[in-house]
Amino acid sequence: MKSISLLLSFAASLALTSATPFDNNAIPAGASITLPRSLSSSSSFSPLTRSNHKKKDNWGNAVEKDRKKIKIRASKHDRDDISDDFLWAIKKANHGGLVHLEKGKKYVIGKKLDLTFLKDVYVKLDGELKFTNDIDYWQKNNFYYPFQKSITFWVWGGKDIKIYGKGVINGNGQAWWDGFSGAEILDPKNKFYRPILFLTDNATNIEIAGLHLKDSPCWTTFLVRTKNVVFDNIYIDAVSTNVSSLPKNTDGFDSLNVDGLTVTNTRVNVGDDCFSPKPNTTNIFVKNLWCNGTHGVSMGSIGQYPGVKDYISNAWLENITLLNGQNGARLKAWAGPNVGYGYIDNITYKDIHIENTDAPVVLDQCYFNINKTACAAYPSNVNITNVKFLNVYGTSSGKNGRVVADLKCSPGATCSGIHLENINITSPAGAPPQIVCENIQGDVGVTCVSPNATQT
Numbered sequence: 001m002k003s004i005s006l007l008l009s010f011a012a013s014l015a016l017t018s019a020t021p022f023d024n025n026a027i028p029a030g031a032s033i034t035l036p037r038s039l040s041s042s043s044s045f046s047p048l049t050r051s052n053h054k055k056k057d058n059w060g061n062a063v064e065k066d067r068k069k070i071k072i073r074a075s076k077h078d079r080d081d082i083s084d085d086f087l088w089a090i091k092k093a094n095h096g097g098l099v100h101l102e103k104g105k106k107y108v109i110g111k112k113l114d115l116t117f118l119k120d121v122y123v124k125l126d127g128e129l130k131f132t133n134d135i136d137y138w139q140k141n142n143f144y145y146p147f148q149k150s151i152t153f154w155v156w157g158g159k160d161i162k163i164y165g166k167g168v169i170n171g172n173g174q175a176w177w178d179g180f181s182g183a184e185i186l187d188p189k190n191k192f193y194r195p196i197l198f199l200t201d202n203a204t205n206i207e208i209a210g211l212h213l214k215d216s217p218c219w220t221t222f223l224v225r226t227k228n229v230v231f232d233n234i235y236i237d238a239v240s241t242n243v244s245s246l247p248k249n250t251d252g253f254d255s256l257n258v259d260g261l262t263v264t265n266t267r268v269n270v271g272d273d274c275f276s277p278k279p280n281t282t283n284i285f286v287k288n289l290w291c292n293g294t295h296g297v298s299m300g301s302i303g304q305y306p307g308v309k310d311y312i313s314n315a316w317l318e319n320i321t322l323l324n325g326q327n328g329a330r331l332k333a334w335a336g337p338n339v340g341y342g343y344i345d346n347i348t349y350k351d352i353h354i355e356n357t358d359a360p361v362v363l364d365q366c367y368f369n370i371n372k373t374a375c376a377a378y379p380s381n382v383n384i385t386n387v388k389f390l391n392v393y394g395t396s397s398g399k400n401g402r403v404v405a406d407l408k409c410s411p412g413a414t415c416s417g418i419h420l421e422n423i424n425i426t427s428p429a430g431a432p433p434q435i436v437c438e439n440i441q442g443d444v445g446v447t448c449v450s451p452n453a454t455q456t
């Protein structure tokens with residue numbers, strides 16, 4: 001027994017640095033492939049190969065230790081592009097393997113990458129993956145998404161994808177923020193498109209865990225046409241060193257046509273939305289999320305585009321901390337002439353701690369920026385139903401006076417099943433704090449004032 005296990009561990013420790021019997025392709029300089037124990041030992045005498053007791057991951061695939069491991073060389077400096085090596089590695093690791101990017105090493109990506117062919121692959125990122133800030137290159141070479149004119153460096157798609165470790169994905173955003181210089185992303189004349197740091201498209205089962213997503217040029221993550229995406233233990237920040245160029249639009253999480261979006265144990269330190277699912281996002285679960293300086297945790301906006309149906313449904317958001325922001329817990333649906341339609345249904349915000357925030361609780365069915373008269377003439381066609389705010393506490397910034405919650409529905413539109421319970425938000429502007437309600441059908445569970453009452 002002893003000699004067999006010694007032999008096995010010896011075989012497992014062999015890092016194959018040249019072509020293996022399993023693969024005749026050349027290996028790039030500095031790369032290596034290591035087989036797992038169960039494969040590297042000859043099956044004729046290995047008791048492990050026949051074992052039926054191998055652990056499986058959540059999707060029924062091999063766990064880390066049973067995977068073929070691929071390593072590539074690291075970059076020597078910030079322009080030493082290893083994107084070809086990375087693409088080689090991920091192809092090699094596809095169908096059951098793992099790419100390992102090691103601690104203390106930097107891997108620079110200077111070319112756009114189409115990673116939509118994946119099927120059962122792990123990327124263990126303990127080092128730093130950093131994008132070049134060659135603005136000319138990226139503005140000519142990227143993946144474009146018409147929704148809010150987004151571009152990205154790379155696209156992740158396929159099935160059963162896990163990206164995890166203690167490493168960093170660095171968007172190298174400073175040059176982008178400086179170049180953008182405060183322009184508006186939605187300005188139709190704007191042509192300075194900035195890349196999204198992490199984007200999935202047509203993906204099923206994808207998990208991102210442990211990573212630091214740093215300095216995205218634009219939105220930090222965008223999930224498109226994706227089913228079952230999980231972020232756990234993520235840190236997101238975007239910090240500019242130039243006081244005259246803010247890291248604008250660096251949203252933590254955005255989504256479009258996504259079913260199954262989970263974010264847990266995550267901290268976000270950006271100057272825009274912390275978490276804001278966009279059209280057609282269903283089955284959302286958020287727990288233990290911390291947001292600082294953000295525009296809050298928002299459902300929407302949806303219902304923007306004429307003739308288009310949008311929806312967001314079944315969201316559970318629990319134990320969220322929102323500090324120093326513009327908004328806290330928010331829902332927004334468009335009203336006005338030439339807008340879309342749809343619904344927001346079954347949303348629960350529970351145990352929400354808000355501090356120093358301008359508008360702690362917001363329901364806005366008269367979005368975007370339309371006045372009372374216009375909202376009455378063109379009420380929203382996005383029904384908002386079954387929304388609960390449970391145990392929401394803390395302080396506003398006082399910017400909106402004593403108003404700590406502002407719930408504004410379109411007159412005559414469907415806005416029902418709105419329930420508030422155990423709300424204790426105070427305002428430095430004075431007591432008692434006010435909750436404003438307008439055009440909501442049915443009882444909301446707390447004492448409301450009409451908007452007129454706040455004008456004094």
Ligand SMILES: *[C@@H]1O[C@H](CO)[C@@H](O)[C@H](O)[C@H]1NC(C)=O
Pocket residue numbers: 158159202
């Ligand atoms: C989505 O991915 C699947 C494989 O996972 C593929 O068969 C299908 O063609 C892709 N769809 C699109 C629109 O790219």
Ligand SMILES: *[C@@H]1O[C@H](CO)[C@@H](O)[C@H](O)[C@H]1NC(C)=O
Pocket residue numbers: 177178179180181182242243244245246
């Ligand atoms: C800071 O940003 C401004 C524009 O936002 C830009 O004009 C200026 O060059 C930047 N400063 C540095 C040191 O890059």
Ligand SMILES: *[C@@H]1O[C@H](CO)[C@@H](O)[C@H](O)[C@H]1NC(C)=O
Pocket residue numbers: 288289290319321
């Ligand atoms: C709530 O989330 C915070 C992180 O923002 C975490 O430290 C805390 O343990 C969580 N509380 C519970 C009860 O899970």
Ligand SMILES: *[C@@H]1O[C@H](CO)[C@@H](O)[C@H](O)[C@H]1NC(C)=O
Pocket residue numbers: 269292293324
């Ligand atoms: C929160 O954000 C503010 C700026 O909005 C910043 O000054 C502060 O350092 C941040 N706090 C933490 C704990 O990151």
Ligand SMILES: *[C@@H]1O[C@H](CO)[C@@H](O)[C@H](O)[C@H]1NC(C)=O
Pocket residue numbers: 257279280308309310311
């Ligand atoms: C949302 O889904 C509906 C179909 O249910 C579709 O018509 C619409 O185009 C989708 N919205 C977006 C923005 O993709």
Ligand SMILES: *[C@@H]1O[C@H](CO)[C@@H](O)[C@H](O)[C@H]1NC(C)=O
Pocket residue numbers: 314315316346348
């Ligand atoms: C409402 O959403 C929750 C998840 O937050 C889900 O468990 C529940 O089934 C949904 N209710 C309905 C009626 O769909």
Ligand SMILES: *[C@@H]1O[C@H](CO)[C@@H](O)[C@H](O)[C@H]1NC(C)=O
Pocket residue numbers: 341342343383414
């Ligand atoms: C909105 O609610 C109205 C009234 O209940 C209903 O007739 C309409 O079909 C709903 N619209 C959508 C998109 O669900």
Ligand SMILES: *[C@@H]1O[C@H](CO)[C@@H](O)[C@H](O)[C@H]1NC(C)=O
Pocket residue numbers: 370371372373374
């Ligand atoms: C409301 O907005 C409409 C459309 O922008 C404008 O014509 C109208 O004058 C505004 N009314 C008030 C009272 O501000």
Ligand SMILES: *[C@@H]1O[C@H](CO)[C@@H](O)[C@H](O)[C@H]1NC(C)=O
Pocket residue numbers: 393394424426
């Ligand atoms: C509301 O919160 C304050 C502290 O922010 C606390 O002193 C007060 O007891 C709370 N009120 C209720 C009813 O829980």
Ligand SMILES: *[C@@H]1O[C@H](CO)[C@@H](O)[C@H](O)[C@H]1NC(C)=O
Pocket residue numbers: 450452
């Ligand atoms: C609020 O004020 C407007 C005029 O500014 C008035 O038409 C309306 O009747 C008032 N509503 C209530 C509930 O007092």
